[in-house]
Every structure is written in C-alpha cells, then in structure tokens.
C-alpha cells in the first residue's frame with residue numbers, strides 16, 4: 001500500500017531519495033503511473049505552491065522540493081513511455097519562454113507527450129524566438145509547445161507566435177500552458193491549443209495533428 005500523504009510530505013521536505021524509493025515501490029506494486037503522478041507528486045507540489053504563495057516557504061526550500069519532484073518524475077519516466085508505444089505521431093519542440101526558469105510542468109508535458117508517441121525535443125528554460133525557430137527548422141517540428149509560469153513572461157508567447165507568422169514558417173502550430181495561462185489567453189495570442197495539464201495536452205496534440 002502506498003501512503004500518498006507520506007509521499008507528499010517527503011516531496012514537500014525535498015527528500016529526493018525517499019520520494020524515488022516510494023515511487024519505485026508503488027510502480028513495482030503495479031499502481032498505475034497516472035495515480036502515482038497525480039496523488040503522489042502533483043498533489044505534493046500543490047501544497048508546496050500554496051505555502052510558497054503565502055510566504056510559509058521561500059525559494060531555497062521550493063528549489064529543493066523541485067529537485068525531489070524531478071527525481072520522482074525521472075523514476076516515472078520509463079513507465080510513462082511504456083504505456084503507449086506507437087509510431088511517432090508528430091514532432092514537438094517544447095520549452096519554457098524567455099525569462100522564465102520554471103520547468104517542472106513543462107518536463108511533465110514533455111514526458112507524457114513522448115509516452116503518447118510524439119517525438120519531443122525539449123529545449124529547456126529561458127527560450128527566445130530564435131531558439132524555438134532554429135529548433136523548429138532543425139527538427140522539422142509540427143508543433144511548438146511553450147510554457148510560462150510567470151505573469152511577466154507569458155506575453156512573450158505572443159511575441160514568439162507573431163515572429164513565426166512573419167517568418168518562413170507562418171503555419172507553425174502552437175500549444176501553450178502553465179499555471180497563469182488559460183484558454184482565453186491562448187485564443188487571444190493566436191495559439192492553436194491550450195493544455196491545462198499534461199494529460200489534456202496529449203488530447204490537444206492529437207487534435208492538432210489530426211488537422212495537419
């Protein structure tokens with residue numbers, strides 16, 4: 001039996017080794033990856049997010065917890081890819097936009113998309129239009145995924161979309177996400193899709209690829 005409250009607590013305290021141990025045990029016991037992810041890891045990050053917001057936790061603690069989250073996600077990764085090994089469905093280039101260093105949600109979206117059969121090139125954080133564009137050309141991207149967690153960096157998504165429109169890749173498709181992003185904002189900046197979380201992002205990608 002997995003004790004999710006305990007896993008949440010270890011994540012909150014940034015105890016990466018413990019997090020990995022419990023995640024691994026749960027997977028060995030045959031608990032579905034999606035359950036471990038949502039109940040164990042994402043739920044733990046949600047508590048952390050609230051406490052960060054209310055100044056109960058500060059950046060150093062959150063960084064340590066974020067590292068534990070990454071270790072947990074890495075332990076899940078091979079199982080995510082196992083879930084759905086189909087032919088490559090399309091090429092996605094993904095990154096967090098310029099000025100923004102948050103990457104946990106973006107990493108999750110990358111992993112889930114890869115697991116769902118997409119060829120994913122994850123550029124990392126702090127990505128400019130030029131970097132997205134170069135990668136789009138190099139990897140022959142079908143879709144660009146952009147993540148932003150700060151209200152100050154989300155407008156840069158529109159800059160990227162506008163610059164693509166002026167480039168020789170005017171028909172590039174975009175999917176956007178991140179905590180401050182919603183469907184209205186995505187529509188407003190001309191994105192083709194909005195992903196509220198990693199699972200729904202896969203559905204959005206499938207829909208966009210069906211229209212290509």
Ligand code: B12
Nearest residue numbers: 049101102103104105145147150151177178179195197198
């Ligand atoms: C962890 C964290 C950090 C860590 C980041 C570590 C890392 N490697 O990512 C550290 C400590 C470095 C950090 C720094 C800062 N942070 Co911070 N951080 C967070 C926190 C607590 C959690 C974010 C997270 O990982 N969530 C878990 C993941 C799984 O969720 P998610 O990112 O939303 O992703 C999901 C969806 O949004 C979606 N999604 C995400 N990306 C994409 C992309 C695509 C293409 C799609 C389709 C979907 C999608 O799917 C994901 C999976 O389900 C949030 C609080 C919050 N509630 O979001 C604050 C938060 C985002 N941070 C905040 C702030 C202010 C900062 C700092 C400015 C703090 C400071 N004073 O220095 C710096 C900025 C640094 C920078 N330049 O980026 C604010 C932003 C406020 C605002 N209105 O802009 C928040 C909201 C906290 C708060 N309430 O005050 N932070």
